[in-house]
Amino acid sequence: MGAFVALLRAVNVGGTGKLPMTELEAMCEELGFGAVRTYIASGNVVFTSRKSEAAIKAALEKRLHAYAGAPVGVLVRSATEVAEILAHNPFPKMAPNRTVAIFLDKAPPADTLAGIRGQKAEEIKLGRREIYVHYGEGMGTSKLAILAAKTSTARNMNTIATLAKMAAEL
Template sequence: MAAFIALLRAVNVGGTGKLPMSELKAMCEASGFAGVRTYIASGNVVFTSRKSESAVKKALEAALESYAGKPVGVMVRSISEMQAVLADNPFPKTPANRTVAVFLDSPPPADTLKAVKGRKDEEIGLGRREIYIHYGDGIGQSKLVIPAAKAGTARNMNTVAALAKMAAEL
């Protein structure tokens, strides 16, 4: 059985997409996942499964759509991929709560950096299937727009580290 981390997009953020983590856990268990654990109320879940990454994603998206009545974006990473996100962070000396990885389904497009708007002091780096952003003044003050990030979901490096640790414990 392989360990996976699933990151839901736009769940319990800004009053939208309400989903109790107990419901998310139950959906995962009903999909045949084992050792299911959630982390904070923003759509983070770790579990083990014999299914492939794509099959895990498909099963979870189907369960979430049935629950929510609309598609819910899900990004799935293996434990080694999540550990690589931490290791590949191009801003390791910046505060972990001001540095995020935007998780995508595929590699960032070649024109990702050219399309950026509203940049002030933010630093941006591209990963395998992630866009890294360090918000110097904090995310709340930022006017940064990265069109390629719109389809993704962001987690700060504290959350990425916690999820990698939780998955390693399964």
């Protein structure tokens, strides 16, 4: 039985994709996941499962589509991977609330950095299946656009640290 973290894309952000976390917990339990816990209302859930990452993703996306009536993107990482993402943060001395990991389904394309638009004070580094960004002046005023991140979801380092801890406790 492995411990996993699932990150939902565009849930309860900016008035879109309303999904109570109690509903998300219930869906995960219906899918047979164990020790289900959510964290904040932006679509973060930790749980245990015997299924593979791909099977978890497919099952959650299917169930969420039935609930929402539209596709909901899901990115899944093992507890070990979440801990590694935190450990490999290339901006460890920067404010964790201004540093994010953008989660992708696969490795960032080779031309990811060339496809960036609107970069000012942001620093960007590529990870294994993540793009790390430090927003020097904050995310609220940033005009940064990363084409490779169109179907991704981002979490700041504070959230990742909490999710890593929660998953490690399962």
